[in-house]
Amino acid sequence: MYIDKDGLTRSLSAPEIVHAAQVSGSSDSASADNSPGFAPISPDTPSWGPPSGSGSDSNSPGFAPISPDTPSWGPPSGSGSDSNSPGFFPISPDTPSWGPPSGSGCSGCGPVIIVPGQNPGSSGQRLANIRFLHAAVNQPAVNITLGNRPVINNMQFGNFTPYYLDSGSQSTLITVTNSQTGQTLYRRYINFAGNTAYTVSIINDGNGISLFTITDTPCNRRNFGCLRAVNLSPNSGPVDIFLSGQGRVFQRVSQLDVTGYRTIGQGSYRALVSEALPCSSNNSIIMTNDYVECNNTRIAVMDSTSFNIMNNVTYTLYIIGMAYQFPALQILPLESDLVY
Numbered sequence: 614m615y616i617d618k619d620g621l622t623r624s625l626s627a628p629e630i631v632h633a634a635q636v637s638g639s640s641d642s643a644s645a646d647n648s649p650g651f652a653p654i655s656p657d658t659p660s661w662g663p664p665s666g667s668g669s670d671s672n673s674p675g676f677a678p679i680s681p682d683t684p685s686w687g688p689p690s691g692s693g694s695d696s697n698s699p700g701f702f703p704i705s706p707d708t709p710s711w712g713p714p715s716g717s718g719c720s721g722c723g724p725v726i727i728v729p730g731q732n733p734g735s736s737g738q739r740l741a742n743i744r745f746l747h748a749a750v751n752q753p754a755v756n757i758t759l760g761n762r763p764v765i766n767n768m769q770f771g772n773f774t775p776y777y778l779d780s781g782s783q784s785t786l787i788t789v790t791n792s793q794t795g796q797t798l799y800r801r802y803i804n805f806a807g808n809t810a811y812t813v814s815i816i817n818d819g820n821g822i823s824l825f826t827i828t829d830t831p832c833n834r835r836n837f838g839c840l841r842a843v844n845l846s847p848n849s850g851p852v853d854i855f856l857s858g859q860g861r862v863f864q865r866v867s868q869l870d871v872t873g874y875r876t877i878g879q880g881s882y883r884a885l886v887s888e889a890l891p892c893s894s895n896n897s898i899i900m901t902n903d904y905v906e907c908n909n910t911r912i913a914v915m916d917s918t919s920f921n922i923m924n925n926v927t928y929t930l931y932i933i934g935m936a937y938q939f940p941a942l943q944i945l946p947l948e949s950d951l952v953y
Contacts, residue, residue: 739807742776742829746814746947748845748933749822750940755798755815758788767792770940771933773812773947781807789815789822798822810949812929816869817847827871829927829949837876838922842930844870849915849936851889854944855900856882865889866932879924884944885917886932920946 745757747768754769765774779785789799799822805811810829815822825845832839842854844866851865856877863872885905890898892907899906904913915936922928931945 739781741779741781741805741807742810743779743805744774744776744810744812746773746812746931746933746945747771748825748931749815749817750847750933750935752798752815752817752822753794754792756790756792758786758790760785771943771945773945776810776949779805781805781809787813787824789824799824812947812949814843814845814931816845825869829929830874831949832874832925832927834876835925837878838924839874839927840877840922840930841874841928842866842872842932844868844932846932846934846936846942848938849888849932849942852886852915852932853889853905854930854932855885855887855905857884858882860900861890861895861898861905863930864893874927877922879922881919881921883917883919884930884946885914886942886944887912887914888936915942916944918944918946923948 743759745765745768747755747770750770752770754767756766757764757768757774759777759779762777764777768774784802784804786800786802788797790797799815801824803813803824803826810831811826812829814825814827816825817823827843830839840856840862842863844852846852846868849868851867853861854863854866856862859877859882862875862877866872883902885900885902887905890905890907890912891910892898894907897907902914902917904911906912916934920928927949929947929949931947932942933945934940934942936942
């Protein structure tokens with residue numbers, strides 16, 4: 614169930630329990646380019662074209678990720694609450710919660726609440742596990758405060774944090790500010806349930822940003838890993854996702870769709886993403902490193918990445934970036950092996 618900025622609710626297309634919130638914040642930064650971009654030059658990829666974008670007129674390219682394997686969470690320099698310096702990367706993800714981002718006033722601070730499915734858990738303190746992902750293209754680096762705790766400074770597009778602990782079953786204020794100017798980009802309350810893990814993604818919302826929150830369900834398959842996909846690209850349209858040795862594992866994943874989990878055997882895999890193929894059956898699909906094909910229609914692979922799957926661990930393939938534009942579309946695999 615998703616609650617929008619007018620207080621209305623609607624369902625997202627996901628077979629798993631998915632909880633998301635999108636609320637527009639104020640922003641003076643540039644939004645995504647509306648130009649269609651360029652298709653690949655390869656003669657082996659003839660039959661497709663760039664989908665239309667959804668941004669405004671700005672041509673600001675934003676920030677590309679350093680690497681999906683090197684998330685840029687870390688302690689900002691300086692210890693005072695007024696420090697605006699961008700900070701340094703940590704040596705260990707076990708020391709996450711420092712770095713005072715500067716903040717300005719709050720515009721439109723009314724509560725917006727996500728109520729996820731709650732786990733009764735055990736007796737004692739019920740803590741929520743919360744991590745953040747910057748998936749908003751052509752938006753500035755941000756500082757994030759969880760409640761009254763600054764947790765990350767100078768977080769750029771494509772970067773993600775480790776999990777932070779927060780008291781569950783209560784409204785927690787999340788504040789996102791521009792790391793360079795201190796301008797408040799987003800400031801709302803969200804309900805995080807105890808004994809539950811969440812990934813909170815910063816995504817595009819018109820000229821500004823919003824937050825998209827999903828629960829990270831533990832994998833209960835001892836002899837398999839659990840895999841799902843989330844499409845956070847603002848202009849890709851529906852995409853298909855493929856896995857080496859498995860073929861097409863997710864079909865027609867639209868913007869803000871969250872798939873159900875699939876069980877995948879332990880091992881090393883290569884994941885690929887393309888525009889959705891025009892065939893419903895997986896039997897006739899031809900998959901290569903550069904393109905996928907069915908019914909005499911060949912579509913270029915927009916990105917691929919290699920990652921490992923372990924038994925009893927949950928993995929999510931995040932599709933971020935812009936199709937045929939900059940920053941380019943990419944697959945970002947994130948794992949969640951928390952035990953509740």
